[in-house]
Amino acid sequence: MAFDGLMKGKRGLIMGVANQHSIAWGIAQALHEAGAELAFTYQGDVFKKRVVPLVEPLNPALVLDCDVTDAASLDATFKAIEEKWGSIDFVVHAIAFSDKDELKGRYVDTTPGNFALSMNISCYSFTAVAQRAEKLMTDGGSLVTLSYYGAEKVMPHYNVMGVAKAALEASVRYLAEDLGKKAIRVNSISAGPIKTLAASGVGDFRYILKWNEYNSPLRRTVTTQEVGNSALFLLSDLGKAVTGENLHVDAGYHAIGMKNPEAPDMSIAKSGE
Numbered sequence: 001m002a003f004d005g006l007m008k009g010k011r012g013l014i015m016g017v018a019n020q021h022s023i024a025w026g027i028a029q030a031l032h033e034a035g036a037e038l039a040f041t042y043q044g045d046v047f048k049k050r051v052v053p054l055v056e057p058l059n060p061a062l063v064l065d066c067d068v069t070d071a072a073s074l075d076a077t078f079k080a081i082e083e084k085w086g087s088i089d090f091v092v093h094a095i096a097f098s099d100k101d102e103l104k105g106r107y108v109d110t111t112p113g114n115f116a117l118s119m120n121i122s123c124y125s126f127t128a129v130a131q132r133a134e135k136l137m138t139d140g141g142s143l144v145t146l147s148y149y150g151a152e153k154v155m156p157h158y159n160v161m162g163v164a165k166a167a168l169e170a171s172v173r174y175l176a177e178d179l180g181k182k183a184i185r186v187n188s189i190s191a192g193p194i195k196t197l198a199a200s201g202v203g204d205f206r207y208i209l210k211w212n213e214y215n216s217p218l219r220r221t222v223t224t225q226e227v228g229n230s231a232l233f234l235l236s237d238l239g240k241a242v243t244g245e246n247l248h249v250d251a252g253y254h255a256i257g258m259k260n261p262e263a264p265d266m267s268i269a270k271s272g273e
C-alpha cells in the first residue's frame with residue numbers, strides 16, 4: 001500500500017527498532033514509503049549491529065544510541081536532532097521493558113524494583129521524550145506510543161506491564177491536553193499481539209496469538225505493516241483533529257466480550273494447533 005507524498009517534508013524520530021520484527025520497523029517502513037525523512041534510536045551496542053544495517057535502505061538522517069533510562073542519553077539524542085534539523089514533526093515511541101520472570105505467574109507478586117523499572121521504561125520514558133520533543137515541535141507535531149489491551153482488561157501473564165500500559169494511556173490524555181495548545185497531538189495505538197522480541201518475554205505468547213486469531217472479529221492477528229499504516233494516519237495530517245486517542249489496531253478484538261462459540265477448544269490451541 002503506498003501513500004506517496006503524504007509525509008513529504010515531514011521529519012521524525014523512530015525509537016524502538018530492535019530488528020525486522022519490531023512494530024517500530026513496520027511504522028518506519030510506512031512512513032518512509034509516504035516520503036518522511038527519518039532518524040532512529042537503538043538501545044546500546046547489542047542492537048546497533050542489527051539496527052544500523054536494517055535502517056540503511058531508508059536513508060536515515062541520524063541513527064543514534066539512546067537508553068531512555070538515562071536523561072543525558074535522551075538529551076544528547078534531541079540535541080543531535082536539533083543540530084541536524086532544527087525542528088521535528090513527529091516521534092514514534094515503541095519502547096517497553098519488564099523483567100521476564102514477572103511476566104508469568106501472579107501480578108500480586110510484583111517486586112518494587114521491577115515495578116519501578118517497568119513504569120520508568122514503559123511509561124515515564126514517553127513523557128520524558130515528549131518534554132524534549134515539545135521544544136523542537138515549533139510548528140505543531142504528532143507523538144505516538146504503543147499500548148496493548150492488557151491496559152484495559154486482565155490478560156494472562158501481562159501483569160505489571162498491564163499496569164504500566166494503563167498509566168501510559170493515561171499519560172497520553174494528560175500530554176494531549178498540555179501540548180494541544182501548541183498543535184502537538186499525542187495518541188497511542190493499542191496493537192493486537194504480534195510475535196516480536198519484546199512479546200517473547202510474555203508467558204504463553206503463542207497461546208495468546210491463537211486466542212486472538214480465533215476470537216477477533218476479523219478472525220486473524222495483525223501485522224507490523226498494518227500497525228504502521230495506522231500510525232501513518234495518526235502522524236500525518238490525515239489525523240490532524242485526533243489527539244488523546246487510543247486507537248485499537250487489533251482486528252477488532254477489543255470489541256469482543258466472550259469466546260467465539262466456533263473457536264476450537266483452548267487446550268487444543270495451547271498445544272500449538
Ligand SMILES: NC(=O)c1ccc[n+]([C@@H]2O[C@H](COP(=O)([O-])OP(=O)(O)OC[C@H]3O[C@@H](n4cnc5c(N)ncnc54)[C@H](O)[C@@H]3O)[C@@H](O)[C@H]2O)c1
Pocket residue numbers: 015016017018019021022023024042043047066067068069093094095096097121146147148149190191192193194195196197198199
Ligand atoms: N508485540 C506485541 O504483541 C505488542 C502488542 C501491543 C503493544 N506492543 C508494544 O509495542 C512496543 C514495541 O515492542 P515490539 O513488540 O515491537 O518489540 P521489540 O522488542 O521489537 O521492541 C521493544 C523495544 O524497546 C526497546 N527498549 C527497551 N528498553 C529500552 C531502554 N531502556 N532504552 C531504549 N530502548 C529500550 C528495545 O531496544 C526494543 O527496540 C512496546 O511498547 C510494546 O509493549 C507490542
